[in-house]
Amino acid sequence: MKYECVHGDITQQNDIEAIVNAANAELKPGGGVAGAIHHAAGNELEEATRSLAPIKPGDAVMTKAFLLPNRYIIHCLGPVYGVDTPSDKLLADCYRNALDLTEKHQMESIAFPAISTGAFGYPFESATDVALETIRAHVEKLSHLKLVRFVLFSDKEFAHYQRALRK
């Protein structure tokens, strides 16, 4: 498995099959990652998500990517930190369920934002530990995926992922 991290925007990952949305339960545009993805994918995305909502913390559902350059969007609802509990398990469920969708649809690449670490308040360092531990353990069970990319929005978060991936 190849892991990489980039400093940038989840909507600009042209070479990746599925990008992950840090969604809200209603799968509506909202702010942060979800707002950027809906804006870039266009109105058809909101129509496509209508029949799939609401989703629960830890769930992942998939749509086409519409105007985005990717094939799919995997929408994950992360936990609101300390409110949806146990938050670490629910966050791990997001990553596992997203990876299972890549396997089911024979995808070779996926890009994740740092789910729950914005509006949902999950401390960045612990969320990184959950993401990396969960993914590293779960990819053993997958046969199609070749590339996992993490897309970080700030310098500081990017630097933290670079250090964490070296370990």
Ligand code: AR6
């Ligand atoms: N590309 C990559 N990362 C981004 C981008 C982007 N375009 N925009 C923000 N981030 P958040 P959550 C980073 O709040 O915590 C929404 O309103 C951001 O700096 O998008 O799971 C939804 O509607 C942070 O590190 O997701 C939900 O209601 C991380 O992505 C709620 O927020 C996640 O921030 C979901 O909250």
